[in-house]
Amino acid sequence: MGSCDEATLTNSAFSGDGPKLRCARSGSTCCEPPKFRPTFYSVFVDRTPDPEESPQPEIELRQVLDLVPQLIAVFGPDRNRLYANQPALEYFGLTLDEWQAITDPLWFFHPDDRGRIAKDVYTGDESQAPHEFEARMRRHDGEYRWFLFRSNPLRDEEGRIKRWYLSATDIEDRKRAEEELQASEIRFRTLVDNVADAILLRSDDGKLVDANQQACDSLGYTRDELLGMTSRGFVDPTVDASLNRWIGDQLKAGAVFSFESRHRRKDGTVFPVEVRVRPFWKGGRQFSLASIRDITERKQAEDALRQSEKQLLDVIETIPALAWTTRADGSVDFINRRWQEYTGISAREAIGRGWQVAIHPNDIDRIVEKRSASRESGVPFEGEVRIHSRDGEYRWFLCRATPLRNERGNVVRWYGTATDIDDRKRAEERLQRENVVLREEIDRASMFEEIVGTSPALQKVLTAVFKVASADSTVLIVGETGTGKELVARAIHKKSLRSARPFVTVNCAAIPQSLIASELFGHEKGAFTGALQRRLGRFELAEAGTIFLDEVGELPMETQVALLRVLQEREFQRVGGNQAIRLNVRVLAATNRDLQKATATGVFRQDLFYRLNVFPIHIPPLRERKQDIPLLVEYFIDRFSRNSGKIIRSIDKASLELCKSYSWPGNIRELQNVIERAVIICETEMLSIDESWLSQGDSRTQTSSGLGKKSPAEERELIEEVLAETEGRVAGPSGAAAKLGIPPSTLEYKIRLLKINKHQFKKYLRED
Secondary structure: OOOOOOEEEOHHHHEOOEOOEEEOOOOOEEOOOOOOOOOOOOOOOOOOOOOOOOHHHHHHHHHHHHHOOOEEEEEOOOOOEEEEOHHHHHHHOOOHHHHHHOOOOOOOEOHHHHHHHHHHHHOOHHHHOOEEEEEEEEOOOOOEEEEEEEEEEEEOOOOOEEEEEEEEEEOHHHHHHHHHHHHHHHHHHHHHHHOOOEEEEEOOOOEEEEEOHHHHHHHOOOHHHHOOOEHHHOEOOOOOHHHHHHHHHHHHHOOOEEEEEEEEOOOOOEEEEEEEEEEEEEOOEEEEEEEEEEOHHHHHHHHHHHHHHHHHHHHHHHOOOEEEEEEOOOEEEEEOHHHHHHHOOOHHHHOOOEHHHHEOHHHHHHHHHHHHHHHHHOOOEEEEEEEEOOOOOEEEEEEEEEEEEOOOOOEEEEEEEEEEOHHHHHHHHHHHHHHHHHHHHHHHHOOOOOOOOOOHHHHHHHHHHHHHHOOOOOEEEEOOOOOOHHHHHHHHHHOOOOOOOOEEEEEOOOOOHHHHHHHHHOEOOOOOOOOOOOEOOHHHHOOOOEEEEEOHHHOOHHHHHHHHHHHHHOEEOOEOOOOOEEOOOEEEEEEOOOHHHHHHOOOOOHHHHHHHOOEEEEOOOHHHOHHHHHHHHHHHHHHHHHHHOOOOOEEOHHHHHHHHHOOOOOHHHHHHHHHHHHHHHOOOOEEOOOOHHHHHHHHHHHHHOOHHHOOHHHHHHHHHHHHHHOOOOOOOOOOHHHHHOOOHHHHHHHHHHOOOOHHHHOHHHOOO
């Protein structure tokens, strides 16, 4: 007797010959145990004892049931618990008696599955027939696992149910695999439906078997409408038939290919698309996956670009400048109409020829050098060149060229224009020649037209100017206010090798401390509030020339550090920048303060003082060179009378003696102001000076003398005393600055430095 694949244990299994298995199909019995397939099978046993049979076969049968991997249980007609095999009891962690004592048939099932089981299994149509279902059942450790349940009833001859046989096969791993597969399918479908391109899957019979959501939205069909449709349903019928033949050839060859076409939506509208097709084989059949992109916007952009290019070409052809493009090797590939008209070289003649064809031979090397530098730096370049016309005449042009680079940074093309500047160039040359002649005339007229005098003290200063002018050394000019320190600085620059270059003057006391660094060194865009663009500082403006720092003793400490770096390293940084800028500037400085005393009090850096004091020049006050006063008076009378259109031939003797006896605390500047005032009110050819104009000057003499030589406490006391006299007024003829003989900006700086409240001296704030 052979074995059966499907067998069911019946009551006859407990015969004396050993366990009998009845075939579920034929009804015959067999003695050999069934051959179990890789999946689990249900085995049901009637454990009702037969008194006529011996207990030994029942024991053997139970041993067999305890070895199967399934959970097996036997229930009575009313589903009361009769038997459970050992794997089932071990799964629940119960004894047979404990298991039988449970009255709730749904106690082991997951709460989410109980309602379905109670409805479909215990009270539904399947409640009296064989059936199977899936549910989660709790293990002894509290974990729920998925099982496949098969339930078969055993009926007597009259059809009444005698027993229920239940087997449960663990399908947890299969269930998890199914869930993961389902999740993977959902993720894949979500991904495909959310890509930007439409995706269509076509079988070898030309019909669509799948489409993503973007394809549905793009064509206006539902997915069900697209499935089974051929490409003729949505391809614009006006598309050239040769394209379809070409697509068929590519599919037969199994190649990956792309093309442009037009699709028609369900509503009849047509739009351009770009299609990329990838064929593949599966199950012996060829499928093709098409990725389709709507290129309406790209086509519109291309049309707009072509229109823009046409307009740009029209502009280039009509502008008065010469326009051209060359390849990386310098060969010409485009010239505009203006170039052809000027040079007499046609486009056909110019294409392929080098750019040097029309350039003056003497200018080629200079342009080649600029072009090479532009290739290295990547920035456009410009240069002045001479280009010959059709009649052979050369004219000056300003040539600007910009390199075009590829993704690797290599120059692939040059774009350039050339603007005629011949008239401007000739005017500049003419003006330059005139300036040279004028400068020579001025030099011949007088070297120091503003420095007047023959006194030994002044001659000593002029000798020092001659010696240091050509040395390019830093010079510190020291003297009281009004002695002409700037005139001496200009004289040094004028006789130096830098005389043809800029001379830039900076009054350090007149610039607010918050702006002095920006004024001297410039600033980058966005360096501070209000810095809307890059600004060059005074040092950059004075490149290759001379910068004169007047009132250098008033510089704030942080600016002194930056100036020290300029003098030591010959470089600086703009405010807000991080790049060091080299410079070639000669520094001349002036002060009316005692810088040595300032270094002792910590107001001025000692190292900066030594850097500035390379070649000191002391300018004597006017009271120490009184023999120059007559010459100065005569000089100022002549200058101011000519400016005012008056004829003044001399000064009366009393006025001249008054000038010679006066101490002039404001020095030459004060003398100049007094003479100018006298010329204004003079009505005759004889100039006279009112003595009352000098009496105020005497009061200033006492206050101004030695202000910079006092200690900070003494300076504070003196300034407060003068502010009290002027009722807090700083500027003006009767202000504190005039009484102290110093510029108002210098006095304001000292007031801030010494923390003096000038407002307390206002008359309206004082108590009676």
